[in-house]
Amino acid sequence: MSTPVEKTNGKKPRYQILAEDLRTEILRGDYLDTNDFPTESALCTRYGVSRFTVREALRALQNEGLIQRR
Numbered sequence: 643m644s645t646p647v648e649k650t651n652g653k654k655p656r657y658q659i660l661a662e663d664l665r666t667e668i669l670r671g672d673y674l675d676t677n678d679f680p681t682e683s684a685l686c687t688r689y690g691v692s693r694f695t696v697r698e699a700l701r702a703l704q705n706e707g708l709i710q711r712r
Contacts, residue, residue, distance in 0.1 A: 656691055657698035663689075664699060668708050679709065 664685075673679045680688065685696045703709045 655698075657695045657702065660685070660689055660691060660695060660699035661702040664703060665706075665708060668703070 667673065682693055682696045682700070685691075685699075686693055689696070700709065700711060704711055
């Protein structure tokens with residue numbers, strides 16, 4: 643399970659770190675059933691970030707074609 647996302651010396655925004663972690667999980671096949679993908683609220687709690695940060699990460703993944711949002 644992932645730990646809270648921390649900014650790494652100001653080099654990467656939190657949403658990018660979160661998106662990278664989720665991308666790894668998606669490509670590894672952790673969410674073969676789309677119903678298994680965590681909600682925004684669950685991701686906020688899991689990573690200790692704001693909803694804005696989660697939405698930016700999800701937007702990046704959507705732009706890459708890795709997820710579809712409803």
